[in-house]
Amino acid sequence: MPKEIPPDSVGIVKPEVAYFDEPIKLDCGRTLPKYHITYETYGTLNADKSNALLICHALSGDHHAAGYHHMEDRKPGWWNNYIGPGKPIDTNRFFVISSHNIGGCRGSTGPNTMNPDTKKPYGPNFPIVTVRDWVQTQHKLGQYLGIEKWAGVIGGSLGGMQALQWSIDYPDDLRHCIVIAAAPKLTAQNIAFNEVARQAILRDPEFHDGHFYEKGVIPHRGLMLARMLGHITYLSDVGMRKKFGRELKEGKLNYGFDEAEFQIESYLRYQGRSFAERSGFDANTYLLMTKVLDYFDPANKHDHNLGEALAHVTADFFVLSFTSDWRFSPARSEEIVRALTSQKKNVSYMAIRANDGHDAFLIPNPVYRQVFDAYMQRIKV
Numbered sequence: 001m002p003k004e005i006p007p008d009s010v011g012i013v014k015p016e017v018a019y020f021d022e023p024i025k026l027d028c029g030r031t032l033p034k035y036h037i038t039y040e041t042y043g044t045l046n047a048d049k050s051n052a053l054l055i056c057h058a059l060s061g062d063h064h065a066a067g068y069h070h071m072e073d074r075k076p077g078w079w080n081n082y083i084g085p086g087k088p089i090d091t092n093r094f095f096v097i098s099s100h101n102i103g104g105c106r107g108s109t110g111p112n113t114m115n116p117d118t119k120k121p122y123g124p125n126f127p128i129v130t131v132r133d134w135v136q137t138q139h140k141l142g143q144y145l146g147i148e149k150w151a152g153v154i155g156g157s158l159g160g161m162q163a164l165q166w167s168i169d170y171p172d173d174l175r176h177c178i179v180i181a182a183a184p185k186l187t188a189q190n191i192a193f194n195e196v197a198r199q200a201i202l203r204d205p206e207f208h209d210g211h212f213y214e215k216g217v218i219p220h221r222g223l224m225l226a227r228m229l230g231h232i233t234y235l236s237d238v239g240m241r242k243k244f245g246r247e248l249k250e251g252k253l254n255y256g257f258d259e260a261e262f263q264i265e266s267y268l269r270y271q272g273r274s275f276a277e278r279s280g281f282d283a284n285t286y287l288l289m290t291k292v293l294d295y296f297d298p299a300n301k302h303d304h305n306l307g308e309a310l311a312h313v314t315a316d317f318f319v320l321s322f323t324s325d326w327r328f329s330p331a332r333s334e335e336i337v338r339a340l341t342s343q344k345k346n347v348s349y350m351a352i353r354a355n356d357g358h359d360a361f362l363i364p365n366p367v368y369r370q371v372f373d374a375y376m377q378r379i380k381v
């Protein structure tokens with residue numbers, strides 16, 4: 001918790017909520033009769049509304065991207081390292097909006113919010129959503145806030161996929177598209193990881209087919225296992241070896257299964273328990289989010305030609321990857337770059353040397369910060 005607000009922080013922030021009574025048709029064929037989106041803003045919108053940036057979050061992220069909710073807040077927003085005065089996403093220059101996607105569980109309409117038809121939580125009856133659905137609702141939020149054209153849309157991981165989809169669906173509504181540690185679609189291996197995580201949740205006896213709210217329980221074991229598996233994929237072998245090696249928790253082998261013997265085992269159990277018991281993350285949302293990842297494939301409607309899918313984009317692109325990220329490797333970012341260059345689009349690309357795996361886009365790194373800042377300085381407001 002901060003003893004005082006750092007000078008490069010956006011400070012104390014308060015979430016806001018936008019309500020939409022107009023029905024929205026989703027890719028799955030179902031319709032949400034109404035919905036709401038929770039969001040936060042940092043900085044000041046200028047007179048001609050040319051300095052607005054949209055931040056798109058990843059799987060377990062939300063609207064709280066920077067700053068603190070109160071002085072006793074234990075940790076700042078998830079991208080606090082890169083959003084704030086003097087940081088790459090400089091709130092002295094930009095008006096930054098970070099929204100929480102529908103289907104989430106931390107403020108926007110999702111499985112843990114009330115279904116107006118049943119007067120009970122949606123639970124497993126909440127419709128499966130897609131990146132295109134999210135982009136559609138984000139576009140509605142921009143209109144609600146009076147923003148006709150974004151200076152940029154930015155995201156890492158699943159957030160980068162949203163930024164890419166924005167450039168396709170609303171090509172005239174953003175000037176810059178920043179795609180970080182993302183991919184144009186998941187590999188079979190990544191879909192497999194997501195399926196194992198889902199099965200861990202679905203087979204938890206306390207899941208109750210998604211109706212665990214009514215039982216007054218939470219599928220802790222399934223969530224814990226899903227998070228442990230996910231966390232492994234966010235790290236790198238080099239990073240884990242450097243941080244944990246084969247160090248034993250008690251300095252000796254105990255020849256058993258119940259207690260964590262290696263430090264890496266202890267770390268993963270802690271991360272899993274923390275996510276399942278303290279984060280408040282909803283199991284139905286976890287299932288939805290992994291399906292959103294699996295379904296993303298903008299080239300699918302263009303005979304699997306990504307260049308054709310990007311033929312009509314008008315934004316300038318900045319694509320960033322990290323050398324130790326094996327979940328969304330540099331090769332996947334380079335697919336996006338090649339597709340853009342095949343269409344003669346403006347694109348800058350850099351692979352950052354880092355040992356932090358997929359999580360590198362969240363972690364302080366001098367080179368990452370330098371190149372990110374250099375690109376952001378090119379955006380005129």
